Amino acid sequence: xxxxxxxxxxxxxxxxxxxxxxxxxxxxxxxxxxxxxxxxxxxxxxxxxxxxxxxxxxxxxxxxxxxxxxxxxxxxxxxxxxxxxxxxxxxxxxxxxxxxxxxxxxxxxxxxxxxxxxxxxxxxxxxxxxxxxxxxxxxxxxxxxxxxxxxxxxxxxxxxxxxxxxxxxxxxxxxxxxxxxxxxxxxxxxxxxxxxxxxxxxxxxxxxxxxxxxxxxxxxxxxxxxxxxxxxxxxxxxxxxxxxxxxxxxxxxxxxxxxxxxxxxxxxxxxxxxxxxxxxxxxxxxxxxxxxxxxxxxxxxxxxxxxxxxxxxxxxxxxxxxx
Amino acid sequence: xxxxxxxxxxxxxxxxxxxxxxxxxxxxxxxxxxxxxxxxxxxxxxxxxxxxxxxxxxxxxxxxxxxxxxxxxxxxxxxxxxxxxxxxxxxxxxxxxxxxxxxxxxxxxxxxxxxxxxxxxxxxxxxxxxxxxxxxxxxxxxxxxxxxxxxxxxxxxxxxxxxxxxxxxxxxxxxxxxxxxxxxxxxxxxxxxxxxxxxxxxxxxxxxxxxxxxxxxxxxxxxxxxxxxxxxxxxxxxxxxxxxxxxxxxxxxxxxxxxxxxxx
Amino acid sequence: xxxxxxxxxxxxxxxxxxxxxxxxxxxxxxxxxxxxxxxxxxxxxxxxxxxxxxxxxxxxxxxxxxxxxxxxxxxxxxxxxxxxxxxxxxxxxxxxxxxxxxxxxxxxxxxxxxxxxxxxxxxxxxxxxxxxxxxxxxxxxxxxxxxxxxxxxxxxxxxxxxxxxxxxxxxxxxxxxxxxxxxxxxxxxxxxxxxxxxxxxxxxxxxxxxxxxxxxxxxxxxxxxxxxxxxxxxxxxxxxxxxxxxxxxxxxxxxxxxxxxx
Numbered sequence: 001x002x003x004x005x006x007x008x009x010x011x012x013x014x015x016x017x018x019x020x021x022x023x024x025x026x027x028x029x030x031x032x033x034x035x036x037x038x039x040x041x042x043x044x045x046x047x048x049x050x051x052x053x054x055x056x057x058x059x060x061x062x063x064x065x066x067x068x069x070x071x072x073x074x075x076x077x078x079x080x081x082x083x084x085x086x087x088x089x090x091x092x093x094x095x096x097x098x099x100x101x102x103x104x105x106x107x108x109x110x111x112x113x114x115x116x117x118x119x120x121x122x123x124x125x126x127x128x129x130x131x132x133x134x135x136x137x138x139x140x141x142x143x144x145x146x147x148x149x150x151x152x153x154x155x156x157x158x159x160x161x162x163x164x165x166x167x168x169x170x171x172x173x174x175x176x177x178x179x180x181x182x183x184x185x186x187x188x189x190x191x192x193x194x195x196x197x198x199x200x201x202x203x204x205x206x207x208x209x210x211x212x213x214x215x216x217x218x219x220x221x222x223x224x225x226x227x228x229x230x231x232x233x234x235x236x237x238x239x240x241x242x243x244x245x246x247x248x249x250x251x252x253x254x255x256x257x258x259x260x261x262x263x264x265x266x267x268x269x270x271x272x273x274x275x276x277x278x279x280x281x282x283x284x285x286x287x288x289x290x291x292x293x294x295x296x297x298x299x300x301x302x303x304x305x306x307x308x309x310x311x312x313x314x315x316x317x318x319x320x321x322x323x
Numbered sequence: 324x325x326x327x328x329x330x331x332x333x334x335x336x337x338x339x340x341x342x343x344x345x346x347x348x349x350x351x352x353x354x355x356x357x358x359x360x361x362x363x364x365x366x367x368x369x370x371x372x373x374x375x376x377x378x379x380x381x382x383x384x385x386x387x388x389x390x391x392x393x394x395x396x397x398x399x400x401x402x403x404x405x406x407x408x409x410x411x412x413x414x415x416x417x418x419x420x421x422x423x424x425x426x427x428x429x430x431x432x433x434x435x436x437x438x439x440x441x442x443x444x445x446x447x448x449x450x451x452x453x454x455x456x457x458x459x460x461x462x463x464x465x466x467x468x469x470x471x472x473x474x475x476x477x478x479x480x481x482x483x484x485x486x487x488x489x490x491x492x493x494x495x496x497x498x499x500x501x502x503x504x505x506x507x508x509x510x511x512x513x514x515x516x517x518x519x520x521x522x523x524x525x526x527x528x529x530x531x532x533x534x535x536x537x538x539x540x541x542x543x544x545x546x547x548x549x550x551x552x553x554x555x556x557x558x559x560x561x562x563x564x565x566x567x568x569x570x571x572x573x574x575x576x577x578x579x580x581x582x583x584x585x586x587x
Numbered sequence: 588x589x590x591x592x593x594x595x596x597x598x599x600x601x602x603x604x605x606x607x608x609x610x611x612x613x614x615x616x617x618x619x620x621x622x623x624x625x626x627x628x629x630x631x632x633x634x635x636x637x638x639x640x641x642x643x644x645x646x647x648x649x650x651x652x653x654x655x656x657x658x659x660x661x662x663x664x665x666x667x668x669x670x671x672x673x674x675x676x677x678x679x680x681x682x683x684x685x686x687x688x689x690x691x692x693x694x695x696x697x698x699x700x701x702x703x704x705x706x707x708x709x710x711x712x713x714x715x716x717x718x719x720x721x722x723x724x725x726x727x728x729x730x731x732x733x734x735x736x737x738x739x740x741x742x743x744x745x746x747x748x749x750x751x752x753x754x755x756x757x758x759x760x761x762x763x764x765x766x767x768x769x770x771x772x773x774x775x776x777x778x779x780x781x782x783x784x785x786x787x788x789x790x791x792x793x794x795x796x797x798x799x800x801x802x803x804x805x806x807x808x809x810x811x812x813x814x815x816x817x818x819x820x821x822x823x824x825x826x827x828x829x830x831x832x833x834x835x836x837x838x839x840x841x842x843x844x845x846x847x848x849x
Contacts, residue, residue, distance in 0.1 A: 013586050039586070065586070073420045075583045089583060096423035106414040112338045117330075124327050126423060153338075345760065352763035359767035360776055367777045371630040371637075502611050506618045513622060517629035 002082075003177060003209045004047040004070065009079035011040040011065050011233075039065040041233035042079070047226075049176075050207040052199070054214060054224030054241075056317070062233040063213040067179050070211070071101045083177060097126055100170030100208075104182035107162055112153045115146065115165045119172050126173035133172065140168045143198050160191035167195065171202060178202075180212035184219055196222040217317070229320070236320075245316065251284040253309040254293060259302035266296065272319055280309060282319065324428075331435045339437055353441035361386060361449075375516045380456040381544050382514065387449025389511045389536040391473050394442035396480025402434025403427075404488035404501060411492060416582060427485070427575045457544055468543070472557070475564035476535040482567035483507065483532065489578055507532055531567070534560040594688065595695035609703045616653065616708045623648045624716055639780050643807050646719040647778045650806065653708045654734070655775070655799040660697055660742035662689035663749030667758060686746070686837075693742075722808025729815045730806040734799070736822040741769075741798040743829035750833070753840035774800035780809075794825040 014034040040062040047053055057063050068074040070081055072088030072095055080087055088095040113121075123133045141147050144164040149157060157165065163183065170178060183199075184192040200223060202208050214220060220227065220241065227244045229237035237244055258277045268287050273280035283293060290308065297303060339346050361383070368379035377385070410416045419426035450469070459465060487504040507530060515523050515537045526533045534557070540546075542557035624645055631641040666689055669675040678685055712718060721727035748765045752758045770776050773795035782790065790796050801818045804810050810818065 011586070068417070068586075071421055073417050073583065074586055075580075077584075092420070093423045096421055099421070101421050103414065103417065106418065113334055117334055121327070121330055121334075124330060125429075345755075349760040349763075352760035352767075356763040356767035356770075359771035363771045363774075363777050366783070367630070367781045370781050370783075371634045373630075373633045374626065375629045500611075502615050506615050509619060509622055513626060514629075517625045518622075519625075 002046050003049040003051075004081070004083050004211065006043055006045050006066075006070070006081045007079050008042050008044050009040055009066075009069060009076045009081050010038065010042055011062075011069060011074060012077040013037040013039055038233045040069065040076075040230075043230065043233070043235045044079075045228060045235065045238050047209060047211065049209055050203065051226055052203055052210045052223050053212070053226045053228060054220040055211055055228050055230065056214065056220065057230040057236075061231045063230060064181055066230070067101075067181050067211070067213060071099060071179050072096065097173070098176045100173075100175035100178040102163075102166050102170050102178075102180050102183055104185050107154060107166055112155060114151045114153050115157075115168070116150045118154070118165070119168060122169055122172050128173045132174070136172050136174060140171060143201055144168055145194065160187050160194075163187060163191070163195065164198075167198065171208075174206060175208065177209040177211070180210065180214075182214055183212060184214065184216055192216070192218060199223055231320070251282060251287075252290065253280050253282045254290060255280050255307045255309045256297060256303055257305040259304050261301045263297065263301050266293070269293065270319070277304070324424075327424075327432055328435075331432050332437065335435055335437050349438065350441040350444075354445050357390065357442065357445055375514045376546055377514045377516075380453045381540070381546060383449050384453035384457075384544060385514060385536050385540045386512045387446040387453065388472065388476065388540055389446075389508070390442050391446030391450065392476025392480050392535050393508060394439035394446060395473060395477025396482075396484060397442075398436050398439045399431045399477075400481035400484040401439075402436050403431045404484045406430070406434060407485075407488045408491040411582065416492075416579070420579065420583070425572075426579060427572060431481075431485075453544075459543065465543075472536075472539040472560055475560040476539070478564035478568055479532060479535050479560075480508070482564075482571040483530070485571050486567075486574060489574055492578060492582075511536055531563045534563045592691075594691040595698065612700075612704050613707050613711075616704055617711055620649060620652060620708065620712055623652070639778070639809075642717050642719050643809075644778060645716050646807060647803050649709065649712045649716065649718055650803050651775060651778075651799060653705045653712065654701075655738070656705075659745075660690065660693040660738060661745050661749075662686060662693045662742060663746035664762065665689040665692060666746070667749040667752030686833075690742070719807065721806050726805055726808055730802050733797075733802040733805055733815075733818055733822060736819070736826065737798045737802050740794060740822055740826050740829065743826060743833060744769075744794065744798070746833055747829060747836060750836045750840055753843055769795055769798070772796065773798050778803075780804075794821075794829075797822045797825060 015037055043066065055063050055066065065074065069076055070083060070088060072092045075089045083095055084098060086095050119137065141150065144167060146164055146168060149161050154162065184195055196219060199210060203210055212219065224241055227237065227239065227241050228235065253272060256279050262277055262279060264271050264279060266281060269281040269283050271279055272282045281293065294306065365379060365383065368374055368382055374382055406415060419430055422429050483504050487500045490500050510526065511532050515526060515533050538557040539560060542554045545554065627641060627644050666685065669678055678688060721730060745765065748761055751761050772790060772793050779790055779796055779800050797818060805815055805818065
């Protein structure tokens with residue numbers, strides 16, 4: 001069953017061109033000229049109930065914009081999107097009741113309100129029945145390990161605690177879909193782990209559809225069965241994680257550590273990383289065999305160490321982002 | 324919705340009264356500040372005879388009712404109006420839009436303030452005192468009328484506060500239109516009839532703040548208005564209040580819709 | 588000294604960033620003046636025979652709000668605020684005496700208000716209303732001297748009051764007490780000559796009337812030569828007293844300084 005559907009959605013921003021100088025400034029006040037920025041261009045995809053989708057792409061690719069369109073914050077310039085059959089920017093309140101949104105650093109908690117009180121407020125706001133509320137509350141406190149700071153006001157919480165509290169705020173009313181914008185940003189490895197495990201459990205227990213944007217490949221590897229890759233507003237890939245790795249990772253990468261002279265210009269290869277004397281050469285489609293490449297390199301310079309590096313999602317993305 | 328309101332008020336109360344001494348002294352401080360300022364005005368009013376057609380205690384009633392309504396309006400609107408200029412920048416606006424409640428209502432509720440209890444109590448004190456001096460009966464009908472005027476006056480103050488702050492959502496560089504609201508409020512502490520005719524027209528028909536305190540007080544103290552209206556115009560206060568509230572909500576909706584389509 | 592001047596200049600410049608605000612401020616100040624003068628006109632129209640004529644009262648109002656409000660220096664409040672948010676640690680590191688530092692900042696801020704707010708307001712007000720010229724050249728001189736002393740007196744008083752911040756960290760309400768007292772006893776809203784005779788003794792004993800009321804009274808020619816000297820003595824007395832009190836409190840405060848950071 002289609003839970004989320006995006007139909008050729010486009011979002012264009014008009015940005016007023018800044019004028020330099022006084023005369024231009026006056027002119028631009030009366031006749032402003034605009035630049036059009038296509039934040040999202042003709043993007044289409046659909047998500048089934050219970051899927052966890054990773055929505056990745058470089059900064060400015062259009063990820064946050066898509067989430068804002070799906071959560072009803074923005075109205076599309078063209079095209080439509082549906083969450084559970086309703087357009088979120090049209091049926092704002094009805095969708096809001098079934099949707100949980102967590103935007104990375106921004107918090108839904110009120111400054112000097114203890115977490116428990118904030119959750120109680122959510123109960124009234126989202127019309128959660130008392131038994132459901134208490135059931136969810138106990139579950140969330142346990143899964144997110146929040147018992148130590150339930151009575152502390154938001155301003156006293158650490159970043160990790162705030163994130164967990166925000167997740168609790170978004171899930172206390174059992175939304176059908178959860179939109180997360182960079183949920184693990186700035187957190188230490190333990191906190192990230194807690195949140196990833198939490199999301200996986202929620203998804204399993206409550207069949208919550210989750211769509212998250214992230215730069216952290218650990219999130220993707222731990223959570224997502226499906227990956228959507230967007231860049232410059234256009235959808236470039238939509239499929240499973242494995243085939244993403246397979247599609248984009250043709251060839252191999254040879255990591256070479258040079259003694260002194262560093263060679264970077266090798267025909268038919270691409271340098272994907274370089275730090276100090278270490279260079280990662282990527283060869284596409286096995287056009288050159290590893291042995292030939294190695295022989296070429298040893299003939300041209302002194303080599304200290306060499307290794308074949310597996311194509312991690314990060315490597316793939318690094319190459320893709322650079323394009 | 325009422326439960327939400329009470330929850331927010333309780334929360335605000337809990338956080339303010341965590342330092343009870345500071346809270347109480349703040350209240351007393353504001354009593355002293357407003358009280359002494361009016362006291363110096365009272366001395367002057369008493370040494371003359373009339374301010375326009377108004378006796379000193381009637382001016383006190385006018386001043387006090389405005390203070391009450393300002394307190395009522397500011398309790399729900401001041402915090403909200405303060406957060407408007409940074410709303411887009413700090414992402415507050417996104418958080419408001421995704422709530423399953425009218426965004427303006429939620430904004431006002433979550434920014435509710437109980438600090439105006441000082442203004443309110445002082446205002447009530449002033450009104451009661453002036454009634455005693457004038458000899459107005461504390462009958463049920465008079466009290467109900469007073470409550471009605473306080474409610475509608477508060478709504479007018481709240482609407483004006485929000486309306487004057489809405490432009491700052493889109494404006495760059497901290498330009499404050501709320502200064503206009505503050506100035507208008509200053510005018511309302513004194514009888515409208517002492518100001519020029521164009522101003523009287525302005526404050527009756529364009530920025531209808533005279534309905535907050537001037538017309539109600541004229542009615543209650545039966546002061547003949549030498550302007551172009553009779554005492555019954557005060558009964559329009561609730562109408563004006565409702566109208567302004569509707570206008571405020573509409574302007575707000577338009578502003579949000581503009582944000583939703585432009586993204587900034 | 589040069590460092591102080593550069594701080595003044597810096598504070599001045601940082602204020603000029605928002606030009607529209609300047610216009611808004613002038614309009615606000617003028618409308619406040621309008622309200623007050625409308626009140627005077629209405630009051631005097633029913634009761635013309637009063638000890639002080641309308642023109643004097645109007646002139647008082649204009650001078651009081653346009654000049655003295657602009658020049659009320661609040662270095663004490665700046666210090667109180669920096670205690671509250673912990674910046675005082677940084678301030679104390681600077682190679683400038685703390686009070687001097689904040690005075691300089693305040694002076695820069697206020698100079699800006701003076702140029703962009705008070706002067707335009709007085710100009711417009713004197714065109715619109717009948718503002719009286721100084722009673723004589725001597726009165727004008729005395730007015731200027733006593734004004735400067737009055738401003739110093741005010742800022743010292745504010746300092747002492749604001750130093751409560753060192754003991755009561757959250758001392759925002761103190762300003763309201765202070766404001767109310769100065770409004771009532773110092774004549775910042777209405778001239779003190781309206782107050783009944785029984786209160787005049789109290790007003791003379793307190794320092795507040797010498798902060799701005801006396802200076803304007805001199806300007807209007809209501810005070811004779813001996814009266815002017817009495818004002819000068821009284822102002823000097825209170826200033827010296829306040830300086831002593833301020834220094835004593837400051838020494839105590841330094842000992843007690845708990846920087847409330849984080």
